[in-house]
Amino acid sequence: MTHRSFFWFILPTLSAMLLFIALPIVSVAIQSLFIEHEQVLIVTESCTPFGCEETTTVDTEASAALSKEQPLGRFNGLGTYTNRSHLAFGEIGEIWNNSSNVGEFFGELLDLPFYWALAFTLTYTFVVTPFVLVLGLAIAVGVNNLPKIFKGPTIFVSLLPMIVTPLVGALTIFWMVDVDGVIGATLQNIFNDPSLSMKASTPLVWAMLIVYGIWSSLPFSFIVFYAGLQTVPKDTIEAAQIDGASKWQRMVHVVVPHLMPLVVFISLIQLMDNFRVFEPIISFQAEAHATSLSWIIFNDLIAAGNPLYGSAGATSVLTIIGVAILLMPVLIRTWRDFNRKAH
Amino acid sequence: MAIKAEKRITPFKVISVGFVILWLVIAAFPFLWTAWGSFKVQGDFFSKADWTNAITGALTIAETGSAFTANGYEGAWIQEEFWRSVINTCIVVFFTVTISLTFGTLGGYALARSGYKYAFWILMAALVFRAMPHITLVSGYLLPFFEWNIWGILPTTIIVLVAINQPFTLWMLHSFFLNIPKDMDESAMVDGCTRFQAFRYVIIPVMWPGVITTGLFSFLLAYNDFTVTRMLLSQENETIIPKIASFLGSTQVQGNVMFAVAAVVSATVPLLFLVMFFQRQIVSGLTAGAVKG
Structure with a gap:
């Protein structure tokens, strides 16, 4: 294809991506260097026979005019990055000096909002992903063993948790584990503890979110593994069988190595998707016990009256850096493959 | 011979099929439960005392006279637009x-x-x-x-x-x-x-x-x-x-x-x-x- 016709064919999609994906990343980076204007204050002195008193009022008109003139706010450099809500270098130094052991240090570190959100996001990502891989493969093998007529309906039902809107799917689960819901009430009966609530303790909330994450991502890995199982060469399996390999051995030594590229593919997609975990926290109303990076950006943006663009921008940039670190191994590998092909 | 071996029921197969059935229940149950419960009143959908109420709709019958009610749908679609x-x-x-x-x-x-x-x-x-x-x-x-x-x-x-x-x-x-x-x-x-x-x-x-x-x-x-x-x-x-x-x-x-x-x-x-x-x-x-x- 000539450069000219390539250009015209790719123009619409490329301009859409540049305008609404690449440019916002730049815009976020710029925003993060600015901070909201301070309110314009008027100090008035009112004197009474008993003395003079100074009162301070906010000049709303002047404040509005100022933010209209410079909508970005005032320049703050990297100040937002280092403040308490983000990387909090000052606070970390203080905690480091004051804490007597490592456990205490981490305990206090997690009180800082950014590190708390980062801790949940990473835990969620790195717990959900392996579970999804292993359980997905197990279901795929099971479905593969089913008689043919059951396969279609099984796949239909299996797809539901993934296809359904994340916010909606999480809500259906949330209502069931509610203290008055079917699972919540049953758990109270089993443990004979009327105060047991999945929403009240941090470990339970984390567990609930992670279980939801596995539930909603399993269908994806199941379908991919199931399709992969159809391509396992029959000859190799039979050869292994003749050599006396048990079903389990055939699984571990023939099938799993054959599916290895799919494991890489699923992990990549899962890492990307789980790192942006957001909707379940809204549905489960879990923000008191678990926040994610996406959630703290959202929270800054919906701050009533004046959205904290600077703060949201700084967290966004840090999140993007996190995504880049996650993707680095894949990008390096692709780059190497590409160079090998080119030479 | 290979076909015969495929047909045989092994423990491996039983476990894996059992696992699939368990998964199907986990995958489908929340949707069935919510869809069924959406035709009940709140007291039945969140029936702390007795979960069978959510199925039989005891409070729904008491409040509306029938085991199914479309009040939720009416409220959402019409009242809340x-x-x-x-x-x-x-x-x-x-x-x-x-x-x-x-x-x-x-x-x-x-x-x-x-x-x-x-x-x-x-x-x-x-x-x-x-x-x-x-x-x-x-x-x-x-x-x-x-x-x-x-x-x-x-x-x-x-x-x-x-x-x-x-x-x-x-x-x-x-x-x-x-x-x-x-x-x-x-x-x-x-x-x-x-x-x-x-x-x-x-x-x-x-x-x-x-x-x-x-x-x-x-x-x-x-x-x-x-x-x-x-x-x-x-x-x-x-x-x-x-x-x-x-x-x-x-x-x-x-x-x-x-x-x-x-x-x-x-x-x-x-x-x-x-x-x-x-x-x-x-x-x-x-x-x-x-x-x-």
Whole structure:
């Protein structure tokens, strides 16, 4: 294809991506260097026979005019990055000096909002992903063993948790584990503890979110593994069988190595998707016990009256850096493959 | 002999089939439970004392005289004007899918037919863009959109969703067009067609299976989106997913959780039909990227 016709064919999609994906990343980076204007204050002195008193009022008109003139706010450099809500270098130094052991240090570190959100996001990502891989493969093998007529309906039902809107799917689960819901009430009966609530303790909330994450991502890995199982060469399996390999051995030594590229593919997609975990926290109303990076950006943006663009921008940039670190191994590998092909 | 061995029931098989049955229950139960419960009153849906109430509807009979009630649906659709959001969703989804497929087929075709290095780099950039959390992009849009006065309206949201959709669409259609033999359009060009005419008369007639599969995923992205629609649409232009989220705040106060339950079931039904009719395409779409590596 000539450069000219390539250009015209790719123009619409490329301009859409540049305008609404690449440019916002730049815009976020710029925003993060600015901070909201301070309110314009008027100090008035009112004197009474008993003395003079100074009162301070906010000049709303002047404040509005100022933010209209410079909508970005005032320049703050990297100040937002280092403040308490983000990387909090000052606070970390203080905690480091004051804490007597490592456990205490981490305990206090997690009180800082950014590190708390980062801790949940990473835990969620790195717990959900392996579970999804292993359980997905197990279901795929099971479905593969089913008689043919059951396969279609099984796949239909299996797809539901993934296809359904994340916010909606999480809500259906949330209502069931509610203290008055079917699972919540049953758990109270089993443990004979009327105060047991999945929403009240941090470990339970984390567990609930992670279980939801596995539930909603399993269908994806199941379908991919199931399709992969159809391509396992029959000859190799039979050869292994003749050599006396048990079903389990055939699984571990023939099938799993054959599916290895799919494991890489699923992990990549899962890492990307789980790192942006957001909707379940809204549905489960879990923000008191678990926040994610996406959630703290959202929270800054919906701050009533004046959205904290600077703060949201700084967290966004840090999140993007996190995504880049996650993707680095894949990008390096692709780059190497590409160079090998080119030479 | 091999066939005989396949038929034999082994412990391995029993465990794996049992596991599948367990999974099916876990996958389907929340939806069945919620759908059934949406026709009950709140006291039955959240029946702390006795969970069988939620099935038999004891309080529903006591309150309304019948075991099933459509009060939740009436409240959501009529009182809370859920239908408005449904119309908005239809508009957003229709245009998002149409525009992203138009952009995506052109771009995907170009990437599949170009042997130059930059095609590879565009695909790599698309992969990185695919990984961007949507909320980080949204925090970049808000301020400019407010400044230009285009915040809150449907066209802005549609074009943003189209853009967010492009990386995935490009990858899918790129790998699909690679499977259409090059000879087809090239022979048309030998016969005197321009590149665009070859695309129009040779490729377009055979591309529909791939386009439908990709379209399903564009549909799901637009329909399921919460982040973009919640942040970029004003209240009167809300689509159904942010509407459901706003129900949670307002209705729980008034004790009308059942409105939200009814809305949730209403939002799930179209997806159910989608999977029913397009199961094969969805499965093939999920695996298309994987098999290519």
